[in-house]
Amino acid sequence: MSEMKRIAVIGAGTMGAGIAISASVSGFNVIVIDMTEAALESALSRIRRYLDRQTEKQKMSGTEAAATLDRCRFSTKMDSAADSDLVIEAVFEDLAVKRSVFGKLESSVGLETQLATNTSALKVSDIGAGLIRPERLCGLHYFSPAEVNPVVEVVRTDATADATIDAVLSFLGACGKQSIECLDRSGFALNRFFCPYTNEAARCYDDGLGTPAQIDEVARDVFGVAIGPFAVMNIVKPRINLAAVRNLTPLGSFYAPARSLETTGDADDDWDLTGDARIDVTTRTRIGDRLKGAIFLSVLEELTEQVAAPKDIDMGARRAFTFAKGPVEMMREEGAAKVKRLVCLVQPDWVGSVSV
Numbered sequence: 054m055s056e057m058k059r060i061a062v063i064g065a066g067t068m069g070a071g072i073a074i075s076a077s078v079s080g081f082n083v084i085v086i087d088m089t090e091a092a093l094e095s096a097l098s099r100i101r102r103y104l105d106r107q108t109e110k111q112k113m114s115g116t117e118a119a120a121t122l123d124r125c126r127f128s129t130k131m132d133s134a135a136d137s138d139l140v141i142e143a144v145f146e147d148l149a150v151k152r153s154v155f156g157k158l159e160s161s162v163g164l165e166t167q168l169a170t171n172t173s174a175l176k177v178s179d180i181g182a183g184l185i186r187p188e189r190l191c192g193l194h195y196f197s198p199a200e201v202n203p204v205v206e207v208v209r210t211d212a213t214a215d216a217t218i219d220a221v222l223s224f225l226g227a228c229g230k231q232s233i234e235c236l237d238r239s240g241f242a243l244n245r246f247f248c249p250y251t252n253e254a255a256r257c258y259d260d261g262l263g264t265p266a267q268i269d270e271v272a273r274d275v276f277g278v279a280i281g282p283f284a285v286m287n288i289v290k291p292r293i294n295l296a297a298v299r300n301l302t303p304l305g306s307f308y309a310p311a312r313s314l315e316t317t318g319d320a321d322d323d324w325d326l327t328g329d330a331r332i333d334v335t336t337r338t339r340i341g342d343r344l345k346g347a348i349f350l351s352v353l354e355e356l357t358e359q360v361a362a363p364k365d366i367d368m369g370a371r372r373a374f375t376f377a378k379g380p381v382e383m384m385r386e387e388g389a390a391k392v393k394r395l396v397c398l399v400q401p402d403w404v405g406s407v408s409v
């Protein structure tokens with residue numbers, strides 16, 4: 054629905070400010086809504102800093118930057134979203150808070166307004182459970198930083214209407230984002246395998262196979278990623294990573310958080326990445342095989358559940374997480390027999406089949 058013009062972003066924090074930048078730079082009029090003036094001021098500063106950097110790097114002219122800023126409005130009143138074509142909610146990760154926001158929104162926005170939540174771990178259908186018209190709600194899961202990361206998961210619940218999906222896909226296309234359509238399952242399409250990958254890295258550490266620096270080095274080598282899983286966890290923050298891993302525990306015992314991941318996450322301590330990253334060839338292979346096994350197992354499961362399409366999972370791995378190759382492509386290269394062997398390293402009683 055390319056006639057979308059006005060976007061409301063509820064919550065002016067880390068994600069809301071990034072989403073506002075992405076939409077306003079792409080020509081949409083954006084109203085950013087938060088409870089406090091302080092949060093709005095901080096979002097405005099972040100938008101200004103982003104635009105200053107773009108003009109310094111000559112990626113944007115001063116006139117374009119001024120026009121982008123002019124397209125952004127700020128408010129502490131929820132009813133300022135009333136005339137929006139799409140509302141993207143990015144408030145605290147709390148079901149009651151999100152439900153209350155959508156309850157207020159539903160009574161103020163027009164019937165044609167589409168609604169989206171940026172939740173990472175809650176079920177989109179639970180957030181929409183109290184809505185009179187849940188068919189216009191979907192998940193729009195941006196990755197941080199939302200103004201930079203090119204990938205957004207579009208989450209469809211059992212109630213979401215095709216028209217809502219079409220409208221948000223068109224909006225994301227206009228913002229230059231690559232969409233991954235997926236079902237409303239724990240971890241959606243990408244955290245479903247990325248969390249087990251960080252978790253398996255911590256299990257390798259718990260088993261004494263290597264230090265975080267060594268395991269990160271193996272991951273860089275095996276997957277071609279810019280930074281390894283422990284460095285990613287330090288950026289995301291171990292506490293938030295642990296919450297994302299715990300979100301997958303209903304999927305089975307394989308997804309249970311590693312011992313050190315719980316300790317580090319509960320204390321919100323950074324992983325110690327210092328020390329010599331060199332490691333002998335045999336141990337390097339053992340760690341690499343286990344990391345692959347964890348990714349392959351979770352991707353095979355999500356493919357069986359039809360959470361997302363194989364090509365989208367691969368695209369997301371490459372573009373959101375900087376993998377050199379997607380997991381499905383890697384499995385095709387390894388061949389069914391080897392994939393099965395690697396999966397059985399992390400789940401010895403695995404009885405699934407490899408058909409990729």
Ligand SMILES: NC(=O)c1ccc[n+]([C@@H]2O[C@H](COP(=O)([O-])OP(=O)(O)OC[C@H]3O[C@@H](n4cnc5c(N)ncnc54)[C@H](O)[C@@H]3O)[C@@H](O)[C@H]2O)c1
Nearest residue numbers: 064065066067068087088092143144145146171172173197
């Ligand atoms: N931070 C990430 O890396 C990341 C990535 C993907 C998705 N998410 C999800 O995005 C959402 C926001 O996360 P964040 O990291 O931006 O949080 P944040 O704490 O940085 O910002 C949340 C903002 O929401 C505002 N807020 C809270 N309740 C509100 C209400 N009732 N009305 C209006 N504003 C309200 C707060 O004042 C705050 O400014 C969460 O659901 C989170 O799970 C976060």
